[in-house]
Amino acid sequence: MSEFATRSGVLHVEDISLTDIAARFGTPCYVYSRAGIVRQWQAFEAHMPAPHKVCYAVKANSNLAVLQVLAELGAGFDVVSGGEIARVLRAGGRAQDIVFSGVGKSDAEIRYALAQDIGQFNVESDAELDRISEIATEMDCVARISFRVNPDVDAKTHPYIATGLEANKFGIPMKDAMATYLRxxxxxxxxxxxxxxxxxxxxxxxxxxxxxxxxxxxxxxxLENEGITLKHLDMGGGLGVTYANETPPPIGEYLQAMHARLADYPHLALYLEPGRAIVANAGVLLTRVEYLKANRSKHFVMVDAGMNDLLRPSLYQAHHDIVNVVESSAPEVSGDIVGPVCETGDFLGQNRTLRVAAGDLLAVKSAGAYGFAMSSNYNSRPRPPEVMVNGDHAYLIRARETLEDVWRGESLIPNSNSQ
Incomplete structure (x- = not known):
């Protein structure tokens, strides 16, 4: 997270202190570094000249400004819903650079994608293949397709984010792939x-x-032996990032190893779909300490951000480094950093030690991926704002929700006493 650095005892994002961000936009608040996103994108792009293609996985962080930055850099986009297609187009992405993945594409989504003339569908079942063929025939157009094949490879990751085993819902089993292609x-x-x-x-x-x-x-x-020549091979995303002590391979090393395997296939373009690897370490979640609390067995640092704002620790037992934005001489506290949501699983970090006092500003690091994107209004909590920093400028790229936003679209029924 080189764009986040401490200067004179205060954590900054690029050229702005996070204390200034919190004073201007309040807490909780997501903060992203444009330079951080660009740097990670360029690390992929440097090893992926045309016809190879990098398609950003929109689900990691779908804010329009994030997509805009990547579209301006020439990114492709991997989407998993009609809504994500619309977001990419709204942000300036090109339909021809969209790859539509996902196991449950609806009729409406397929029609919308075909009407926009997206680059291709990643088809995940025989039933989906039939549906796309029928709808494309009805619309008098051609759907470009690629089959997502499940290679039954153990990714050695958390079971909730492993997708390449036969036990997972994704893709077509390798043993069935040839028959599906021929059909x-x-x-x-x-x-x-x-x-x-x-x-x-x-x-x-x-x-x-x-x-x-x-x-x-x-x-x-x-497939080549059967007369089916492919134009590209899409190896998805999944490259990890450092949250705590992980040591993922450098992007260049990972890409060069894959290109070496493809040396005998000069006609085959390599597609990749990174998401987390581009945005995770380009963002933090700012949160304010409300109270310090202790019982006979444990200490708690109670903050104003909860599991509705950042679900990953509760859902995946994920680790995020959490630091005091301003270097502090407060007493050291060892315990759990917890939020206000009415769930025992509402925590941002467990068994942490830091110098902290009520009112302090904390930064939850590596929160640029699957942070706001997975947030909710649980406990009727308005979702936080998102801010993009570019040098010494901070831009509000999503406003903090109001209470009216939380119940927008809901309706009261007529008073039963008046019936």
Whole structure:
């Protein structure tokens, strides 16, 4: 997180102190560094010249300004819903650079995607293939498709974010892939352009990616023997980041290893779908300490951000470093950093030690991915604002919700006493 540095005892993002951000926008508050996003994007792009393509996984952070920054850099986009397609287009992304993944695409989403003439669908089942063919035929257009194949590779990650095993809901089993491709070649209104796989998220080793790539290349060869020549191979995303003590491979090392495996396939473009690796360490969540509390067995630092603002610690038992924004001489506290949500699982960090007092401003680091994107209004809590910093300028890129926003769209029924 090189864009977040301490100067004169105060944590800054680029050229602005986080204390100034909190004073201007309040807490809780998500803060992103534009430079951090650009730096990580360029680390991928440097090793992926055309025709290779990097498609940012929109689900990691779908704020329009984040998508705008990436669109201006020429990114492709991996989406998993019609809403994400609309966001990409609204932010300036090109339809031809959109890859539509996801296991449960609806009729309406498929029609919308075809009407926008997106780059391709990553098809995840025989039933979805039939539906896309039928709708494209009805609309008198051609759907470019790639099949997501499940290579049955253990990603060695948290079970909730492992996606490449036969036990997972994603993709077509490798043993069924050939038959599905051959059937697709006979269907109307579809054009086969590639093959796709994604084995999981937050991977910290290169070998699982290479194991999956080797299995996919066996399929590529088998398809070629059947007269089906693919234009690209999409190996998904999943490269991990450092939250605590993880040591993921450098981006260049990971990409060079994959390109080496593809040396004998000069006609095959490599597609990748990183999300977390681009935005996670480009963001923090600011939160204010409300109270310090202790019982006979434990200390608690009670803050104004909760699991509705940042779900990852409760959902995945995920670790985020948490620091005092201003260097403090307060007494050291060892305990859990917890929020105001009425759940025992409402915590941002457990068993932490830091110098802290009521009123202090804390930064939850590495919160740029799957932070705001997974937030909710649980306990009728308005969601926090999002701020983008560019040098010495801070831009409000999503306003803090009001209470009226929380119940927008709801309606009261007629007073039953008047019936």
């Amino acid at each position: 697709a070649a006979q269907l109307p209104a579809v054009e086969i352009v590639g093959a796709d796989c994604h084995i999981g998220s937050q991977l910290t080793e290169t070998q699982p990616f290479l194991d999956a790539l080797d299995r996919m290349l066996v399929l590529v060869d088998a």
